Amino acid sequence: MKRxxxxxxxxQLYRIATILIIVxxxxxxxxxxxxxxxxxxxxxxxxxxxxxxxxxxxxxxxxATVIGLSxxxxxxxxxxxxxxxxxxxxxxxxxSGLMIGMIGWLRSLLTTIQAQTGELxxxxxxxxxxxxxxxxxxxxxxxxxxxxxxxxxxxxxxxAMMSHELRTPLNAIIGYSELLQEDAAAEQLTNYEQDLKxxxxxxxHLLGLINDMLDLAKIEAGRMxxxxxxxxxxxxxxxxxxxxxxxxxxxxxxxxxDIAENVxxxxxxxxxxxxxxLNLLSNAxxxxxxxxxxxxxxxxxxxxxxxxxxxxIGMSSEQVANLFQPFLQAEQSTAARYGGTGLGLAISRxxxxxxxxxxxxxxxxxxxxCFQLIVPAFQLAPVTAM
Numbered sequence: 314m315k316r317x318x319x320x321x322x323x324x325q326l327y328r329i330a331t332i333l334i335i336v337x338x339x340x341x342x343x344x345x346x347x348x349x350x351x352x353x354x355x356x357x358x359x360x361x362x363x364x365x366x367x368x369x370x371x372x373x374x375x376x377a378t379v380i381g382l383s384x385x386x387x388x389x390x391x392x393x394x395x396x397x398x399x400x401x402x403x404x405x406x407x408x409s410g411l412m413i414g415m416i417g418w419l420r421s422l423l424t425t426i427q428a429q430t431g432e433l434x435x436x437x438x439x440x441x442x443x444x445x446x447x448x449x450x451x452x453x454x455x456x457x458x459x460x461x462x463x464x465x466x467x468x469x470x471x472x473a474m475m476s477h478e479l480r481t482p483l484n485a486i487i488g489y490s491e492l493l494q495e496d497a498a499a500e501q502l503t504n505y506e507q508d509l510k511x512x513x514x515x516x517x518h519l520l521g522l523i524n525d526m527l528d529l530a531k532i533e534a535g536r537m538x539x540x541x542x543x544x545x546x547x548x549x550x551x552x553x554x555x556x557x558x559x560x561x562x563x564x565x566x567x568x569x570x571d572i573a574e575n576v577x578x579x580x581x582x583x584x585x586x587x588x589x590x591l592n593l594l595s596n597a598x599x600x601x602x603x604x605x606x607x608x609x610x611x612x613x614x615x616x617x618x619x620x621x622x623x624x625x626i627g628m629s630s631e632q633v634a635n636l637f638q639p640f641l642q643a644e645q646s647t648a649a650r651y652g653g654t655g656l657g658l659a660i661s662r663x664x665x666x667x668x669x670x671x672x673x674x675x676x677x678x679x680x681x682x683c684f685q686l687i688v689p690a691f692q693l694a695p696v697t698a699m
Contacts, residue, residue: 465533479523487516525656532663539582539667546576546610546617549583553590553608561598561606566623571609579617580691585664589672592657593621593684601625601681615690616670624681633676637662661686 490513497506531537550572561568579586597606601623609620628636637658662672670688 471530479527480520483516483520483523487513487520490516525660528660529656529663532660532667537664537667539585541580541582543578543580544583546579547572549579549587549590550608550610553587553594556591557594557598560595564598564602566598566601566603567605569605569607571607573611576610576612576617578690581668581688585668586688589661589664589686590619590621592661593619593672593686596657597621597623597625597682597684604681612690617688617690619686619688620683621686622681622683627678627680627682628676629678632678633674636674637672 490509494506494509494513497503497509528537550570554568554570558568594606594608602625604624607620607622609618609622611618658672665672665686665688668688670686673685673687674682675685676682
């Protein structure tokens, strides 16, 4: 910037020096020109004045016009021209001034246009550089996103393929612990029987955690398959009540059923549907004490609406916002008190979407929660999750 200012100053000095030289030559040659062409010598004043106007703009050009015409008139008077003749030169002198003003105005306009053009060009270059930088950032982000998705997909594929290797030894531990419990009970080995029960319960709990992780991995890897079959909704509800009743009664809760008569027949993956509803009922039983858990089922055309409501601890709007995120629970204190991995609801929503439906929730902290599962009554099967 400093070097550019110095160059501009040097250019201004060059122009001033050039104009001064022309004016000096004009003044020195005036007597000789006057003897050759007479009074028309005044017209030649347009040359230096025009240069001044073009170089410095209309304001300075106007000043140069006044000075130049004054010098010319004085020199004409000095050369012997009468006042009457000088007065006759004022109209052309005025026209000369107007012409010089126009020249200076055009020069100023051209300078302004050039300055604006240069500014626009600089802004265009800055914008082009910014666009180029943004494109580079977008490409970097896209590459990072693709790498992360590839890594996540690889992880999910690995976990999905590990299903057999993880479940087989754990099922063996659970099975042998059950056999040993029976033997201990038969021989009345009470101490051993209690220890074996702890091993069995721990194995069952660990198997549930592994199943949740593997189910999530299968869903993310696109390896979860759905198998449709016909079944009666009332029979599904009876199975759910039979399985969940002990867990609901554990916290002195009461289960209320509100099943419409027209729920009828469904064609879907009954295992996945049972898994979703079991998770919703288990959560309601876990977070409700000495309360009421209500299971409502109704049919709306080709859609089944399952609703699990409770009057438990409820959730705030911030907690609901993160409710279906994998490995996240409402609060650290809640996780420490009630346990769990935070996978159940994430898996339930993913399975519901694979079935063509969704899981929604409404909750008020301190008053309870209401989960609603909506799935189509008739789904084509088998369907491979993508």
